[in-house]
Amino acid sequence: MIIVGGVPFESNSTDQGSSDLVALMEHPVLVSTSLSFKAIPEKKFSISDTYSDEVEKKRHVYVFQREYATVDPTLVDLIGTDEATTCVGVVIRNRDNGMTSVAHMDYPAIVDHGLSQMLEKLVDCKHESEMDVHLIGGFEECPNKHDEHTQLRSKAPNDHSFPLCAKIIEAFVRSTVKFHIHTLFVLRHNTKIGTVGNALPIFSGFLVQTRTGSIVSATFDQTTRCPDELVRRIRVSASFSDSQWRNKLLETYDTQTDQFIIAPCYWSIRLVHMASYLQQLPDEEILHTCSTSPYAEAPDFIDNQKRMWNYLIQYPNWKESFKLGKPRIFARTVSGGWMMVEQAHEAAS
Template structure:
């Protein structure tokens, strides 16, 4: 069952979600409570994270950072914050068990990883033998005309109860800022929404805030993890899956071995001879919305 602001949505039949934009999705996009929460989120002060700023209010908080195509499920007794950024046409998905506080955050960059990815997220958030009340936040995916934008119709949100395979799972949508709610990148005012594509979630309170991370907090093993994202594109063992980096049970980061194919090595070597503008246009799904360090970050691991 899908709820918004304490009220059940009228159409949540999962069989209807793949037939274009469903009634449930239209209701989400037009719901006054979700429109209000989107505006409120855009107006929140951005959290800045840097290990170099020891005076920061959050310098001693335990942060779990999630890169593109990664997910992490955290226990609030072990991690204070979980965050991700660098999302433009990607989506950030947060699922939190209201009863236990267990929270999973994913950076979804392809529709191919949605089905298995949500199962991965739910496996540690929900006990299949118990009822669950889930709080969900969805952010990202500009309503651009580019054919590279893949989640025009994020029906997966209303599929979470079906994915969990329990009729008594209640999903409460707290934030839904994507697709039609995100203006095309070329329109005036679109960049005003960019801050909410960089997010941080406070695990103890269930509070979502805009965030800004730098190289010192996109860790650990930033370069290795960026390389693994690229390698996973042509690694069959990762087909349809999110990349796990953080082990919830041991409270440790574990990065599985990976290697580039000969073709990926060729592409990386070719990019070394491209200009910054060429790299931006060839490697980004949203060149006009990338952060200033996008090209620099890519050059660091190619």
């Protein structure tokens, strides 16, 4: 069930959420919140930047593509994600206790199971659950192809964001949970035209204050996309061929212990060979081969891809990274960083 501005939203959709998405995109309350969200300057989140004094005092959790994490506001101050171009970042926060779940969803088939994963630690079966929701990401790749209303309904071959957004809305409508949507900064609301006339997302990430539920647009850097950045990036590609992760969000973070527990994911020798091949391509070809939105990627996209391929070539056997098939476990240090817990010791215990 969807609620906007305190009023239940009346669904008229018989087309997998498409009509409801169009209606919500035009809802006066959500149009107003989109304009307000766009007006707030984007925050650059880095341990070493001008926010360092503030950041070092804050405990944060970062979510990569196809991951999710549910955090307790007594243990975690900030949670966020970025690098979402055609993907959508989903925030669901329990109004009663502040428990907050963030997911970085990248294709429609992941939505139903992914939503269940997010709600598992949020919904209290003994009480009626009401959730605050924010959706950010997913821009309009062909904004000039149709007029304002037609383009929302467009499902061109390169239109990745619309089906994903529609599926998320459909899942909310069908749920018995009450979802109060506060931010719907997707599609045309999140689209601008670049200097060469190509469409770009206005924002590709966000940061949530867990205690208050406030949200701002944000970008992260390598110092804050921790821990275990490269292995977590590799799992995104590897999970396509690992049946245990089919249509699921990748498990990353343990809510109760405030530890990152990176669940193991198998990667094939084929993926390693592909990494060797891709590594030889010119940068322009890498963009077009590895991205659904080659003209919208961040400046560090190619470097991140190459670092990931180097890791695969160095560790072609996935069991070298996930020893004994056990998760990679990271505990938070006193200074706010992360320290890996020995997998062999964990397996023995």
